[in-house]
Amino acid sequence: MPVLRRIDAGSVSALRSQALWHGIAAAMGPEDPPVLSFCRPEEPYVCLGYHRRLAELDLDACAARGLPVLRRQIGGGPVYLDADQLFFQLTLPARRAPAHIGRLYERMLGPAAAALCRLGVPARLAHTNDIVAGGRKISGTGAGQIGDGVVVVANVMFAFAHEEMAAILSVPDQAMRDECLRLMRAHLGTLPRLDPDTVTAALTDAYADALGATVSDSALSDAELAAVRDWERRLDDPAWTAGPPLPASAGRQVKIRAGVWVYDRRGDGLAVQITVEDGRVVRAAITLADAGVDSAVLERALIGVAAEAGALAARLEEFGDDGVRVRDALAPGMVVR
Amino acid sequence: MLTVAGYTLDPALRYEPATNVWVADLGDGRVRVGLDPLGAETSGDIVAVSFAASGAALAAGEAMAIIEAAKFVGPLAAPVPGRLAAVNPAVIDAPGQINADPYGAWLAELDGVPADRLAALVGGEAAITAWFADAVARFRAEGAIAQ
Known part of the structure; x- marks a missing residue:
């Protein structure tokens, strides 16, 4: 045996x-x-x-x-x-x-x-x-x-x-x-x-x-x-x-378990922080300089959206350039490690 | 291109069967290497890759890279002996490309590769087809890939 x-x-x-x-x-x-x-x-x-x-x-x-x-x-x-x-x-x-x-x-x-x-x-x-x-x-x-x-x-x-x-x-x-x-x-x-x-x-x-x-x-x-x-x-x-040489990171992500993480990204007149639970955005905090859209509107729009690049892009599309800025800032945070 | 058991294989390349690595002969003892589609699939979603030191002299089987997927960190062995001459910065920045485009997302180039070691890899349509069909059947029997 x-x-x-x-x-x-x-x-x-x-x-x-x-x-x-x-x-x-x-x-x-x-x-x-x-x-x-x-x-x-x-x-x-x-x-x-x-x-x-x-x-x-x-x-x-x-x-x-x-x-x-x-x-x-x-x-x-x-x-x-x-x-x-x-x-x-x-x-x-x-x-x-x-x-x-x-x-x-x-x-x-x-x-x-x-x-x-x-x-x-x-x-x-x-x-x-x-x-x-x-x-x-x-x-x-x-x-x-x-x-x-x-x-x-x-x-x-x-x-x-x-x-x-x-x-x-x-x-x-x-x-x-x-x-x-x-x-x-x-x-x-x-x-x-x-x-x-x-x-x-x-x-x-x-x-x-x-x-x-x-x-x-x-x-x-x-x-x-x-x-x-x-x-x-x-x-x-x-x-x-x-540690080994690693590429520069875009933003800061902390994963708690699968489907649960926090992501923060700052720069270029923008600060975004989202919380994801069970794969969906449950909290968003956005500061956007020179924006045409109220940040609170963008924050509300993200709640409940599936935390993946395609779904976020689709949800933010109606907000024009401001939505594109937020989408691009969030994209690296959708690759979860 | 060849299609074997539903996978696309480039018959112009050679393959290292134990590690599912493809090898492209660039001439003058220089080769380019990457993961074949079966290697990319069974690895899981790759989230990080790091390489041995530039210029490192590698024996066949020695780690030329360290790959991470699903919290598994493992070495990727050099398929032939040679010197690590170049790495693909695109896969360091976007390692998921190795899964998405295994042939486009090459990993590294080795030079000083002995011709006989390159020739010993699996090459030619008949040999590639036979080896790969067997590999897929084995992986499917083990449940490592979908039927």
């Missing part, structure tokens, strides 16, 4: 909580068994996806709170992580991972949703890679290929420090920070009635069932430990934290 190695690293430093799974993936060989790993950070920190700008964070706020900032080699935006979260990761040889991104998440995150269901949480996979329950996102996820290993990373939040998360974001004004906080409270869920040991056991059973494997509790091998230490050095390197 196939084996699922389980590595429970327990409570570890912020750096180790990221290096752990980077190293396991980097050390994975094409014939190796899958690894289900767990850890919890013993200290709070901030973590940023590979292709995200450090400028998305208020680094002064992070420093004032003593929060390390680490960049991970998977996707997604900036997140606040602490000991109230259980991290788990499934790592497979790349050749055994589904080629299609949607199938990959189904196979590698589906068991996590099943495990939570067994614990009484009505969890399901939604929007490719969110785990949701009761309309709220309850697990942050991401994935990547590191060396010959493909890893899917997720967490379970027993509590979440919404205020801290809102405070460490770099946003253009307090209104956007307040809106981010409101949306996080409304759309992120926690599982305070569960405990880490129970969740760990349920996840282990669910992944073993899904893979048709027997569980083998395991420590890091020498090769894995060496790779983890190598990744600790890399993740701690300021050059790595700075």
